[in-house]
Amino acid sequence: MSADTRYAIAGTGNLGSALARLFTRAGVEVSIANTRGPHSISELATSLGATVRPVTLAEALASDVIFMAIPFGAVEAFGNALPDWKGKIVVDTTNAHYAPDAGDILKGRLSAQYAAEVLPGAQIVKAFNQLPAQTLAAEVPSGHGKRVVFVSSNSEEASSQIAELTRTLGLSAVELGRIDEGGRLIQVPGALTLRNLTEQPLT
Numbered sequence: 001m002s003a004d005t006r007y008a009i010a011g012t013g014n015l016g017s018a019l020a021r022l023f024t025r026a027g028v029e030v031s032i033a034n035t036r037g038p039h040s041i042s043e044l045a046t047s048l049g050a051t052v053r054p055v056t057l058a059e060a061l062a063s064d065v066i067f068m069a070i071p072f073g074a075v076e077a078f079g080n081a082l083p084d085w086k087g088k089i090v091v092d093t094t095n096a097h098y099a100p101d102a103g104d105i106l107k108g109r110l111s112a113q114y115a116a117e118v119l120p121g122a123q124i125v126k127a128f129n130q131l132p133a134q135t136l137a138a139e140v141p142s143g144h145g146k147r148v149v150f151v152s153s154n155s156e157e158a159s160s161q162i163a164e165l166t167r168t169l170g171l172s173a174v175e176l177g178r179i180d181e182g183g184r185l186i187q188v189p190g191a192l193t194l195r196n197l198t199e200q201p202l203t
């Protein structure tokens with residue numbers, strides 16, 4: 001992660017808004033897009049402040065790190081928006097478990113494995129999917145530690161970049177390793193999903 005890294009959130013619903021809130025709180029600039037265009041995001045952006053920039057989806061996709069905060073059923077169409085995702089980190093926040101026809105689409109694959117196939121060239125990081133959006137965005141009361149976000153990727157470099165960003169956003173990052181191992185634990189209904197954990201310094 002460098003000072004020049006450009007971040008974007010695709011999706012302005014529950015999770016996209018929660019992520020935008022985290023970026024705002026940390027003072028990190030982020031672009032945000034949906035399928036309807038920047039005008040539909042102006043109210044959200046105004047409520048959050050100048051560090052959240054509503055853009056077109058095409059502009060968002062020019063970023064280096066893109067949070068995919070869209071319904072699982074929209075992932076294939078999202079993937080088709082670029083011919084080649086090489087050089088981009090895509091943070092897959094989707095939970096296929098709640099999506100209709102997920103079993104037919106996944107055919108035994110984990111959702112992040114599926115995302116890697118339909119976004120060719122992208123470095124997929126599974127993260128920010130394991131808590132309800134409201135919980136993720138809620139501030140932990142002072143003295144109660146930092147909220148834990150689990151991070152999994154087949155790319156150690158991408159995992160480490162997203163873990164670093166997670167810490168910059170004021171959270172605690174726990175890297176779980178490869179998608180087929182750690183990622184499995186944070187795919188709903190995996191053992192680490194819906195665990196609202198906080199990390200505190202050892203005394």
Ligand SMILES: NC(=O)c1ccc[n+]([C@@H]2O[C@H](COP(=O)([O-])OP(=O)(O)OC[C@H]3O[C@@H](n4cnc5c(N)ncnc54)[C@H](OP(=O)(O)O)[C@@H]3O)[C@@H](O)[C@H]2O)c1
Nearest residue numbers: 011012013014015034035036069070072074094095132133
């Ligand atoms: N809600 C939660 O608590 C929660 C928690 C963890 C993970 N998740 C996961 O996060 C994802 C989003 O959930 P949500 O509750 O935020 O859904 P949501 O409120 O329905 O919002 C979905 C957003 O995705 C956008 N979108 C759809 N297709 C798109 C595309 N091809 N390109 C760009 N944007 C697109 C929609 O844009 P338009 O408004 O233009 O249609 C909308 O802004 C889901 O996969 C869900 O499983 C949700």
